[in-house]
Amino acid sequence: MKLTSNRSPNPLSSSCEQCGLSNLCLPLAIAGEDLSRLDAVVKRDSMYARGSKVFAQNAPFTSCFVVKSGAVKTSMMSERGDEKVLGFYLPGEMFGLDGVNDGAYACSAEALERSAICEIPFEHLEQLARELPHLQRYLFRLMSREIHGAEELSMLLSKNTADERIVSLFLTLSSRHARRRLSPTRFSLPMSRGDIANFLGLAVETVSRVLNRLQSQHLVKVNGRTVELLDIEALQRQLQQPAEPCISAIKLMDRP
Amino acid sequence: MKLTSNRSPNPLSSSCEQCGLSNLCLPLAIAGEDLSRLDAVVKRDSMYARGSKVFAQNAPFTSCFVVKSGAVKTSMMSERGDEKVLGFYLPGEMFGLDGVNDGAYACSAEALERSAICEIPFEHLEQLARELPHLQRYLFRLMSREIHGAEELSMLLSKNTADERIVSLFLTLSSRHARRRLSPTRFSLPMSRGDIANFLGLAVETVSRVLNRLQSQHLVKVNGRTVELLDIEALQRQLQQPAEPCISAIKLMDRP
DNA sequence: AACATTCTTTGAGTTGGGTCAATTCAGCTA
């Protein structure tokens, strides 16, 4: 449930100061557009308790949202009734754009920890986009980026080992932290092991085991929800190199 | 390579007649907008040979495309250098929208068979969208649908058995055929087994085996690239029911 | 028609990661 709902005089630009880099206002600021027009369309700016829903799957689509502090996960219910985590959103990132199509949210969104989230009614944004060409273009870009992000997830889930999936998640989180000028090597995971496992298409037990493995290889150091990447380059290499077919090679060598 | 490039007087509305239902023009026609404005922005309408690229990954983004006849696959190259098939596009469907973000196509697109494809320079579309509110909204919807589609693929790749993935693909293709008022029970697969396997995150051999299994269950009939769905409802049930944990049950019963 | 090439199927054997079960740990509340 929402905790507070304080209407700030200029929520979007204040978002920039709070989270270092708001996806929404930065490009517009660069483009030199009038931000006051945008302020008017921002509905509210609320606190969400950990575990509370921002919107539910199939609820009528009204707004998209920007994380100002905290973290959010989006997930989808399958026909069989089990949940699939689709993404994690950190401060400065926008979510809720997949509901535009048929007027209902395709996924639900939930705060992973106490979070400040600002809501932007899409209809207003749409209308304003007609008058501000940069805003229209920016929205197209945001949605395109979301397509790309979902495609990358499909890619990750396709033919990658458990180790690669975890490493990939860590590196993605790392670079997203870097964009906000936070440490790319040391950060905390706002989501549970269960969420990580679900997101990466693994079992919780596997996540746990992989974390230990990476730790024993001195690639990362994990302590509860705190991660430290000890050797980012080695981690990146792990995603590029094809997993060596060591066993087949040995088999070949064993032949007379 | 492109084979011909004949500029038709009204490519968009002719697309409707050709493919039964063009995603692009239908909602606009409903909205009563002036289609002639749209005709002007459509660049060309070309034939592509089987296997020829419509655009390559990382090439500068200029246009989005609509399939008029034939079929297209989009795919992405991983850092390791292997291909991941991201989607199949049938007549009336638009592709190439994931390049808006950073000015380069995020995936490449290739004709699966001899295909007629019409190209729409995005910049023109964007500009026109400012003047035609319905077009702007329609583009947002299209992109939102694309996000949704990619999310569903992630979902499919996450925790589904090989059988479920194949069934899901068949049912999706079926309903897409139905939208074009073609038979939902009997259609041909424009893509190879390899493409199917890659798209579904499986090995080719597994696809082949699953196809046989479904056939022996009298759920489908497959002959080369022709599929017949013998019992759509049974297929749908297979996706809803949780895979019965028969073995555990037996184990429990065996206990003294 | 014979050949070459690619696509598809079938068989045999292996394994990465899942499931189940049992602890251990961490965060709360009282």
Place this chain on the structure above:
DNA sequence: TAGCTGAATTGACCCAACTCAAAGAATGTT
């Protein structure tokens, strides 16, 4: 500070799907 509850870890075992290998179809080429 003990006690409770859900989260995380660890171990043992197993299976769905992968890999490797080879045969069989289909398709194109000369």
